[in-house]
Amino acid sequence: MHVHVLTIFPELFGPFLATSLIGRGIAEERLVVEVHDLRDYAVDKHKSVDDEPYGGGGGMVMTAAPWIRAVRSLGGALPPTARRRRILLSPQGRRLDDAKVRQLAADYSHLILLCGRYEGIDERVRRTVVDEELSIGDYVLSGGELPAMVLIEALSRQIPGIVGLPDSVENDSFRRGLLDHPHYTRPRRVEGLEVPPVLLSGDHRRIAAWRRRKALEATLRKRPDLLARAELDDADRRLLEELRAELEATPGSGLENDVPEAPAEGLQRPGWRRNNTDPACHLGEDTSDESA
Numbered sequence: 001m002h003v004h005v006l007t008i009f010p011e012l013f014g015p016f017l018a019t020s021l022i023g024r025g026i027a028e029e030r031l032v033v034e035v036h037d038l039r040d041y042a043v044d045k046h047k048s049v050d051d052e053p054y055g056g057g058g059g060m061v062m063t064a065a066p067w068i069r070a071v072r073s074l075g076g077a078l079p080p081t082a083r084r085r086r087i088l089l090s091p092q093g094r095r096l097d098d099a100k101v102r103q104l105a106a107d108y109s110h111l112i113l114l115c116g117r118y119e120g121i122d123e124r125v126r127r128t129v130v131d132e133e134l135s136i137g138d139y140v141l142s143g144g145e146l147p148a149m150v151l152i153e154a155l156s157r158q159i160p161g162i163v164g165l166p167d168s169v170e171n172d173s174f175r176r177g178l179l180d181h182p183h184y185t186r187p188r189r190v191e192g193l194e195v196p197p198v199l200l201s202g203d204h205r206r207i208a209a210w211r212r213r214k215a216l217e218a219t220l221r222k223r224p225d226l227l228a229r230a231e232l233d234d235a236d237r238r239l240l241e242e243l244r245a246e247l248e249a250t251p252g253s254g255l256e257n258d259v260p261e262a263p264a265e266g267l268q269r270p271g272w273r274r275n276n277t278d279p280a281c282h283l284g285e286d287t288s289d290e291s292a
């Protein structure tokens with residue numbers, strides 16, 4: 001996958017592209033990202049890329065000419081075999097989701113990402129050199145750079161070899177229409193909460209069954225809307241019936257956020273707050289039984 005980014009703030013991408021899985025993917029040439037300064041395509045000697053809006057009102061609008069020149073120049077330089085997509089990051093676009101990320105990764109070899117600023121980009125850019133508008137959510141940011149990074153990072157997880165263990169991508173939330181199961185690591189006991197014993201059993205069949213059940217439960221509790229399109233077999237459907245019955249039979253278990261209750265002893269311990277969204281909450285670790 002080869003990604004071209006057009007922005008007036010190329011410096012925002014430096015640490016992002018040099019760090020963690022993306023940094024390694026780029027070093028190993030599994031992913032190529034070229035960040036271009038839109039001002040290099042400005043047509044006047046001041047390198048201006050914005051102007052006042054026709055019709056008046058506040059703010060500035062990005063002018064069409066630099067964008068059209070830049071996108072045509074980058075597009076014209078792609079190899080003839082390139083499967084190209086020109087994407088405008090915009091709060092007005094289709095909302096990005098896992099299916100869209102996978103479709104882009106599968107269908108295109110080259111992406112050109114347009115990161116707007118100010119009030120946005122002159123509408124004629126969208127109409128002449130854009131194939132698709134994508135949004136990262138129903139809120140407005142000041143620029144398209146963070147949305148472009150979100151898209152690049154999500155795409156990178158679809159590129160073979162960037163995430164070391166293919167299973168982690170396969171089990172990611174949304175992949176088969178379900179949320180991921182909960183994860184635990186050392187120590188065995190944190191704030192009085194124990195790791196579920198099955199995860200210590202070494203029995204891979206039981207562990208897989210537990211993880212499937214917990215993925216179904218997490219989806220039922222947090223995102224029941226996903227279940228209508230999830231890949232479920234008969235055993236899953238039976239489990240869901242059981243889980244629904246359990247939820248209904250347990251007062252207060254609700255379909256709201258799945259935050260475990262503090263055990264009584266935990267309440268006595270310094271640092272514990274029942275409401276763990278409290279910023280004062282310090283999640284202390286209990287390592288006393290780590291060797292147990």
Ligand SMILES: C[S@@+](CC[C@H](N)C(=O)[O-])C[C@H]1O[C@@H](n2cnc3c(N)ncnc32)[C@H](O)[C@@H]1O
Pocket residue numbers: 088089090091092114115116117118119120121134135136137138139140141142143144145147
């Ligand atoms: C301040 S916004 C312009 C918003 C525009 N006036 C509107 O309300 O539709 C400037 C730029 O940020 C980017 N942007 C802002 N929010 C975004 C979102 N949710 N998803 C993708 N891009 C976004 C777009 O590139 C946009 O051109």
